[in-house]
Amino acid sequence: MASSPPLPPASAPTAVPAVPAPGWFVRALDSDTWASFRRSPIAMAAAAATLLFFLAAVFAGLGPQDPFDPAQLELMNSRLPPIWSAEGQQPFLLGTDDQGRDILSAILHGLRVSLLVGLLGVLFSATLGIVLGLLAGYLGGYVDALIMRIADVQLTFPAILIALLIDGVVKSIMGNRISTSAILSVLVFSIGLSFWVQYARTVRGSVMVEKNKDYVQAARLIGLSSPAIMLRHVQPNVIGPVYAIATINFALAIITEATLSFLGSGMPDTQPSLGTLIRIGNRYLFSGEWWIAIFPGAVLAGLVLAVNLLGDWLRDALNPRLR
């Protein structure tokens, strides 16, 4: 992208390059990208908001209540309105839900779940997609055909359908023994599995362009093995678009988790994510107890919007034609 492709080392394959290729972060700071970031107030605001959400999630424990500890919930405190209403009570700033859970604390903890599922989901799908994309693009032939056919089948099912299915299957197999961490892994797995195709296709496309370039041919001539060439030389040059996809997918993963939880296939009511809270609150939305759904909904929308704005800017900034 911005920097030119690093030249293959002229020495033996085992030798370490004298100057290690700078990491993406350093390169990003050096590049026009940083400058473009400084010029964009929307990008800066979005980044600040995202950071704020992350901090809120990290320090969720400082909330007035641990909403995941049932012993702390008092049923008699259930469905209290926000503090500014006549019936509001300390310390429930944003009111309580139907189990007497403090909405503010529940949001903070739910945020933690959403961000965790989003991050892990993206990490999983990106790893899977990049590896498969590199393999397909570089090796070609039957490997490529097989991977791309699997991608076709995968694309046949929308993310939400895959996630619903995996979630249902795992839950029915694991039965009573399912734990929260198991549910989390299922969510990460099903979300990750439904997003890998995009990475794979992007990477495959870039690899096919890159692999005919001189530096790869040179590396091959000097006898570097395929994995070495892919990992050390091709991958850094196709990784650019992946950041943009990853950011957008992070937002999508958060939405998918919330949707699954809303449909009842995600996080359980005892350890609610934002989507679960909205589902709980949706039952009471029209009965006058609006705060249970509306506050988590607003936070979810704000979080996804911030991430999307960031991803949007990143995509434009990394697209050389739009500079």
Add this chain to the structure above:
Amino acid sequence: MIAFLLRRILQTVGVLLAVGIIAFSMFRFVGDPVNQIVSIDTPYAERVAIRASLGLDDPVPIQILRYLGRVASGDFGISYQFRQPVSALLAERLPATLELAFCATVFALGFGIVLGVVSALRRGTTLAATLETVSLVGISLPTFLIGILLIFLFSETLHWLPSFGRGETVRIGGWTTGFLTESGLRALVLPSITLGLFQMTLVMRLVRAEMLEVLRTDYIRFARARGLHTRAIHFGHALKNTLIPVITIAGLQLGSVIAFSIITETVFQWPGMGFLFLQAVQNVDIPIMAAYLLLVAVIFVTINLAVDILYTVVDPRLQLSSPRAG
């Protein structure tokens, strides 16, 4: 050419077969269909007999083969919940989903193109920036939340539009339509917006990007140099060139609109296939789930195949491309 077509069709059949097998073997492990269809105090021996008569005791491969054989002859089995042929149930619900998907797509294309053109032509202005940011809200709010908020605002608070269902429908032959009654049309508004908002944002951003691209190409510059009217350039040349990819994407997205109607239909209790599917998931109604999944797969694969073939017809160079060469 024919070889290429044959290969694509073979691949398509293979994909469908794979989907069928995956779908069936997955569904086989979700819940116990027997408990769903009998009452709680049915004696154990009776349950065992029902199990056997449904063929649920046979080895899974045999169950799959039996299922695929029947599917090939158009028989998707009998729904466990409704005790009716699945094909009849799907046919009954299909119009609702298709009408909703159609309205959502029209909404998405109409607004998406207009907003996309505006934000491209006014690039750099506050208006464009506002439009882009607002459009992001469309993809930032999860579908279910949009639906809930629309219901809360327009149905519960303002009482303008109905919150659920299709309103009065008219039956013409095997097709029930909501297009011919006032309540039917009113009922379409909120679900269509909910379902179409995401696509609208996609279309808008695509149109914007394509317009920006086209606007800087040489022939637009030439047209400008020739002194053509700005409007003629924008709409006669730029937009026309933009629309081809937009229509393609919209076509490819049609399948996912139908799939995503699961959420919209659930929120609005829309009596379509997606709602039927979610009910089936909750009630472990294997025949409906399997049939729905296959249907979605068929729609996706057919659209993809059609696009492939169209491209081959339009651009002969693509005929030479094989997966090997890429």
Add this chain to the structure above:
Amino acid sequence: MKTLFRSALWALAAAAALQLPQPAGAVTLRYANQGDLKALDPYTLNETTTLAHLAHVYEGLTRRGKDLSIQPALAERWEILEPTRWRFYLRKNVKFSDGTPFTADDVVFSSERVRAPGSNFATRVPSGSKVVKIDDHTIDFVLTGPNPIMHYQFDYWLIMSKSWAEKNNAVAPTPVSATTPSYASLNAMGTGPYTIESHQPGVKTVFKKNPNYWDKIEGNADEIVFTPIANDSTRVSALLSGEVDIIEPVPLQDIQRVNSSGTAQVLTGPEVRTIFFGMDQVRDELVSSNVKGKNPFKDKRVREAVYKAIDVDVIKARVMRGLSTPSPLMIAPEFFKLSKEFTRPKVDPEGAKKLLAEAGYPDGFEVGLNCPSDRYVNDGDICRAAIGMLARIGIKVNPIIEPKAQYFSKVLKSGGYNVSMYLLGWTPSTGDSHNVLYEIMGCRNDPKSPSRGDTNAAGYCNPKLDEMTDQILVELDPAKRDQMIKQAFQISIDDYGYIPVHQQSLAWGVSKKVKLVQRPDNSVLLYWATKE
């Protein structure tokens, strides 16, 4: 092309105009239920919603009145000639809706059909008993042993026409698992006050008044249109917007909204279903617990501790919004006269903690709790409430709250009673305590009586109770029988075998234009409804 389009439009418009026939003065009652009318064959599915619908079309030898009292219907009267021989005198001049007369042959036919393989109602007529036609309007039931409550379930043993069934190849009952719908599962023809005009499962069923009905219909509906609406808020919206006249049930959180709407109101009343918690006390190690090698629920002190930790009054106040009747017994007071003599032990978290410590669990333990999320009124919420209450005495509950499909696949016998603690509801279909004592509290695996304890997922077992249960079945003196039932229930209470929670309340949403009767078994019977 344009002409074609235009003519198509005209065709559509014409079709639209044809769609709106409005007979003047006819009363149409619109009714929406959470559940669907699952099968039209009256022997297919033993489920309240389905049966209540079919009771508009079919009738039994007896029927139950507005207070659930047993009344004559197709049988004018009956007598017990000897303990094992009952005689029923059938009503004369009754016609099926197709015009054929109702006779003893139809009853004999129905008694065979209801006990044939595939019927979900085989226990309605005691197995082994003979049904003998004496003359066209007299029937004898010859039993293998005395059974004073034989006719208790006759109200929902609906009588079918022999000639209709034979003509339409529907002599065999339609099993729930039928893969091809039989004639009787898509059509219904009985002696009842209404006939079914059309039936689209999951969408709409239309009932029309039966002009040949033998009795006077109390209500005034000429037509009943039934729609299933599963979603809570949708159902309420439909009632408030006037699209339907009656909904069942109204979610508790919406009762106030409906009542303050001005257009509709909520009819509430006690329901006869009892909601309770069960604890697996038969396995040597619980299927979902961190206690290994032993089963804490085998210790009566642990069960007592759990019982005393769960505050049913708080559940009533917050979860049920006041609409439940906390119950000391596993049966509703409507079904057992002496219920008033029982009271629940006091809630006592401190005492519960001590009991746990005595039993060797000073720090509590972990256990899974299985609950349905869409079967009973606020079922999942009751379980979530219990989690907090049990957490306070140190028991960490891992809830498994699932849709009923998944839930029932674990809790029932066919699922291997694969639960450690669970929430279940039970309405005795006989309306009698014996059913509860036998089905829920009877020891499992009784070689003499294999179906005993079929729904006893807790595996509670006390041979003394079983002995009482068997005597209760054959005892003919009502007062003596009630005393025996009381003793039997006391045994289970002393054992802390189960934790009854409450009888939930009925909540029907009814338009102000409609008057109807709410029967405590939750049967919505619209032949008692009048609409302005």
